[in-house]
Amino acid sequence: MTDASHDSPRSRRSNAPTLCWTVLLLVGVGAVILAVREPATDLPFAEIRVGRDPRPFFPETPPPRVTLEEFRRFLTLQTVLVRSPRVLTAALRNPELANLEILKTNTRPSDWLEQHLEVSIRDEGYIRVSLRGVDRKHALEAARVINAVVEGYLIEEVARAGMERRERLSDLQEVLKRRERETEKKQQRLETLSAQVGPSGRAQGANQRFAERLQREHARVRFAILQQEMTLDESSQDLVEATESEELAELLKRLDHIQTALDEVDASGGRNHLFNAELGRLRNDIKTSKQLTQRLSKELEYQEIDIENSPNRITLFRKADPI
Structure with missing residues (x-):
């Protein structure tokens, strides 16, 4: 009789709200975990593609192979270069960033950009550039800032590195x-x-x-x-x-x-x-x-x-x- 009373319909009805709250809590925790693990996709971002193996310059000469470890180190280096002061300074000189609301803060624009700029390796060979801590109402301005940073990186780092390689090539040709x-x-x-x-x-x-x-x-x-x-x-x-x-x-x-x-x-x-x-x-x-x-x-x-x-x-x- 005592065991049967514990399994009464009233007892089951009293436990139902607790079970619902438990399920909701678990769902909420899971959502937080996913939000932490996956970056927000409702904000603008740009992506840079980085190739691994160069194609041969001469048809009869095989290209030098790049190991996966070497390629990962190269990708990591590029993420550092995207955040370099040279790139950020070039980005802030972009006329399209003049008078943006998100840059009108108590801190210097360069400090704000350094704090909010997010650079990560997404897939094998792709670098994602985004801004964290930006309200969705400033999505258009955030997109302009991101594009200015990417443009500064491609000009200040990639193009400059190409010029340095050409100068080294010219020096080697003179030595030869x-x-x-x-x-x-x-x-x-x-x-x-x-x-x-x-x-x-x-x-x-x-x-x-x-x-x-x-x-x-x-x-x-x-x-x-x-x-x-x-x-x-x-x-x-x-x-x-x-x-x-x-x-x-x-x-x-x-x-x-x-x-x-x-x-x-x-x-x-x-x-x-x-x-x-x-x-x-x-x-x-x-x-x-x-x-x-x-x-x-x-x-x-x-x-x-x-x-x-x-x-x-x-x-x-x-x-x-x-x-």
Whole structure:
């Protein structure tokens, strides 16, 4: 009997209002959670599209791949640039923002804009720009402010970055031309020295064999002179002494000629050694210059790809319109 009384119709009617309030409370909490998680869509916003992979500048050259992590870092950087003082200052200089009610506050327009500007990454490759804390009656003015910010970003950051890349490209082109001129001069010097030295293997071999013959002849004549000097010391006859003195003079003259020839061979070998040393240095310099030129050419190619794709990589996808 007691259990049945608790399940009476009156008891069920008394619990009904409590249940209704509980359901309404849960629905309200859920709505608040959704409102916090999802930004308001009844206010104007603009969207910027950011491409991930650049298309190739040369058909035969594949574009450099951008990893997902690199792309996300790039997107995050763009959200920071949209809020940069350079962009906000350019936006506030826009004539369309003159005398807007939402900017007539107790704070400076730049401070107000920095506080209310909302920049977020929506989908993969899209940046949304909006204003928070703005009444719907100012939706038209909010749209003008948002569009001015996006325009300032595209001009001050995207276009300026493109100009900087073009300046860097021009500098790299000048460096490449200077390197090519230096390499050409070294190549001409190498050809001139190579012609002076001649075929290194045969020339050096012939000089070596000639020097060996001269050294043998030098030793033979020197030995003959020693014999003549010994003979003169032992002989006292004037006729013999006079004859052998003439022979000694001829030997000494011959020895002097041989020594002169040896000196010339040594000097030639020394010059060739210096030439060969410079030839080796020039070859190394030319090799290094060509490697550097190849790297510069590759960097120039990447810069040209970047410049070609920069206008298409970051574009305005949607202007802010009052909703």
